[in-house]
Amino acid sequence: MYGWIKPRNRRAYLTAAAIAAAIPLFGGALYAQDAATGEKTPPRDEFFWLGEINKASAVINSQEGLLDPALAPAIAAALEKVIEAGNQPGGKRPGTVITFEPLMIEQGGTEVTLLHAGRSSQDMHATFRAAMLREKLLDLADQLHTTSTTLVDQAEKNAEVIVPNYTNGVAAQPNSYGHYLLGYAAGFERDAQRIREAYARIDRSAMGTTVLNGSSWPLNRDRMADYLGFAGTVENAYDASQISSMDAPVEVGSIVAGIALRVGNYVEDVMTQYAQTVPWILLEEGGENTYVSSAMPQKRNPGLLNNTRSDASRAVMLSLGPIMQTHNITPGMSDPKDAGDNAEMVDAGIKALDRLDRVLKALVINPERALQELNSDWTASQELADVLMRKYQIPFREGHHFASQMVTYARQNGIKPLDFPYAEAQRIYAETVAGTAHDAPLPMSEAEFRATLDPVAIVKNRATAGGPQPAEMTKMIASARERLARQEVWIKERRDHIDASLKKLDDDFAKLLPASDTGAPADAQTGAQTGAPATDAAPGAPAPAQ
Known part of the structure; x- marks a missing residue:
């Protein structure tokens, strides 16, 4: 069993046992331990982003004359203490401006509120919600990429496996199972497109718009957006916290719903086949995949399929939340904006995709x-x-009528396609075309008649672009892999951009801190900060390696 958690600068994959051992619970928040450095990093929750917003405000405003540079170090030190305290076991990690600011005042006095020039909880909350939602979208994109990759892998593996496909719940035509799976992969590719498009709309900073019409302070909104890893700003100040911040959860909910509906469609299609006495598709037995009925020894219930369907249904249910909460309220109300609720909605979609991934890997055809x-x-x-x-x-229509009459006759007489008498086919055809412009014997030879009813030959002989024939399958699998590769690059670029922006903010904020807060030791003679590493070595002795 594996789980994943999000450290600040990179993703760590750990076993369940390692998670239990390596990640203590700090004030209700999971902390990730970097495998390379052993450093524990805080979650990017509301508290984290309020800290980053305050850091950026301190740096930008002190450099641009909106905050007295002489006061900036003390204000930065107070902020740093609040953040460090919140990162301790059991530390306070408030998630709103009005609960965060008192901790800063406690550390630095009311002078720290000079940092609040031209700000409001409206634009600050809108900004951290956008920051958190865009990262959830990247998490969803990650899992969608993983599941889609499994779909394409299975499609390639089953490219030449011929199975029935169903329409209206009835067996309709023969098809390659790989072609069928590529159809689902194509649907998920559209979901990936929607994620990219939604991400571009959400990846905009509201900071500097204050409540709804800006501020008399000449705030540098572009620099703030850069420091927080946003691609740009929300242009209209009213839109920033009153309109777009309500749109975003609804749009993300629609993406989650679309993904979950597709997961449910696939599971139900498998379940229809699974219910047969002798199905052609099953799950590998054991584990979460199947379990034996408590009463009926012969039953192997498809637990994994049931759980996947249930997860998909839950995701659909949660995706409706932002729509219902946004319905019939005035602009800007907080109803659909809760970061925790919206994260839970996205996580439900991720869980459904993860379970579908396990279904695909457990299929036995x-x-x-x-x-x-x-x-x-x-x-x-x-x-x-x-x-x-x-x-x-x-x-x-004449050929269709002929084939339909054959099927009716065959079913009435219990004849299967491979056993249908050629003479009866000739008779039915003659009766079908009698009196028409095509009144003539069946033009097909018996050999051609039999070959025409061969499901394998039908699939291989398809000529339409996008069909299941081998040449088209090879082409579509290659193009699907190319799209997946581009999506993987897109996800990485967005994560790297956010990480790099926050690192630059941390570096610039560190320069703002008083020298006593930078970790530089005091000079032994003057007490001044030297910036040199501390050492107990005798005068003239080389400093120890750092």
Whole structure:
């Protein structure tokens, strides 16, 4: 069993046992331990982002004359103490401006509120909600990429496995199972596009818009956006906290809903087949995949499928929350904005995708049984009408009527496609075209008639672009992998941009701190900060390696 948690600068993958050992619970927040450095990093929660916003305000305003540079070090030191205290076990990590600011006043007096020039809880909350939601979108994109990769892998593995496909709940036509899976991969690719598009709209900073119409302070909104890792700012100050901050959860909810609905569609399709006495698709037995009924020894209940469907349904339910909360309220109200609720909604979509990934990896397909089902019904009958029209110019509706009459006769007499008498086919065709412009014997030879009803041949002989024939499958698998590679790069670039921006902010903020807060030791003679490493070595002795 594996889980993942998000450290500040990189993603760490740990076993469940390692998580329990390496991640203590600090004030209700999970802290990640960097595998390389052993450093524990705080979660990027509301408290974290309020700290980053305050850091950026201190740096920018002191450099641009909105905050007296002489006061900046003391204010920065007070902020640093609040952040450090919040990062301790059991430390306070308030998630609103009005609960964060008193901690700063406690550390630095009311002078620290000079940092609040041209700010409001409206633009600050809108900013950290956008920051948190964009990172949740990246988490969703990550899992979608993982699951989509598994889909394409399985599609390639099953490119030549011929199975029935169903429409209206009834076996319709033979198809490559790999082609079927690529169809789902294409749907998930659209979800990936929606994530990228939504991310671009959400990746905008509201900082500097104050409540809804800006401020008399000439705030540098662009620098603030840069420090917080945003691609830009929300242009209209009213839109920033009153409109777009309500739009964002609704848009993300629609993406989660679309993904979850597709997951549910796939599971239900498998479940329909699973219910057969001898299905052609099953799950590997054991573990979470299946479990034995408590009463009926023969039953192997598909636990993983049930859980995946349940997860998808929960994601759909939660995705409706922002819509219902935004309905019939005035602009800017907080109802749909709660960062925790919206994170839970996205996490539900991630969980459904993760379970689908496990379903795909646990599938056991029986190609022989699938072919047997195809040959036990008339899923190849449309090909008769197609061949008659393509090769012999028989109007499709006449060929369709001929094939339909054959199927009716076969079902009435218990005849399967491979056993259908050629003489009966000739008779039915003659009756179908009697009195028409095409009144003539069946133009197909018996060999051609039999070949036309072969499900494997039907799939291989498809000529349409995007079909299941081998050449098209090879092309579509390659293009799907190219799209996945581009998506992986996109995710990494966005994460790297945020990390690099925050690192620059930390570096610039550190320069603002008083020398006594930088960790530099005092000179032994003057007590001044020297910036040199401390050492107990005798005068003239080389300093120890750092």
